[in-house]
Amino acid sequence: MTDPTRRQLLKLPLLAVAPYVARADNSVDPKAIASMLLVGFLGTSEASTGAQTLAKHITANRVGGACFLGHNTKASDSIVGLTTLFNSAAQSISPIIAVDQEGGAVQRLSGRN
Numbered sequence: 777m778t779d780p781t782r783r784q785l786l787k788l789p790l791l792a793v794a795p796y797v798a799r800a801d802n803s804v805d806p807k808a809i810a811s812m813l814l815v816g817f818l819g820t821s822e823a824s825t826g827a828q829t830l831a832k833h834i835t836a837n838r839v840g841g842a843c844f845l846g847h848n849t850k851a852s853d854s855i856v857g858l859t860t861l862f863n864s865a866a867q868s869i870s871p872i873i874a875v876d877q878e879g880g881a882v883q884r885l886s887g888r889n
Contacts (some may be wrong), residue, residue, distance in 0.1 A: 804884050807849035814874050820847070822861040831865035841872030849875070 815833075818826030833839045842862050849855055863872050 813839045814843045822857040834865040844875040
């Protein structure tokens with residue numbers, strides 16, 4: 777970044793750069809924020825350490841759900857098992873279960889699963 781560009785960015789008011797952070801106050805519920813977090817994990821079965829750890833975080837309301845990545849989607853029965861684990865870990869609100877599915881060359885859930 778050139779020096780003149782950086783100087784211009786530094787002149788921006790805080791509200792233009794981060795409007796919601798600047799307006800945040802102590803009334804924000806951490807559980808509400810955590811419910812919007814989707815995280816990936818290591819493992820392809822419900823017995824894996826990564827899946828168990830994520831299930832504990834879902835139970836404790838520290839995250840809102842799971843995002844399946846390519847290394848998690850090797851077989852359909854393991855996807856079903858992992859989804860069941862995450863759903864059963866939820867206390868009050870069902871977790872969000874998502875998949876990194878971009879279309880085109882990236883097809884996480886395809887006929888091979």
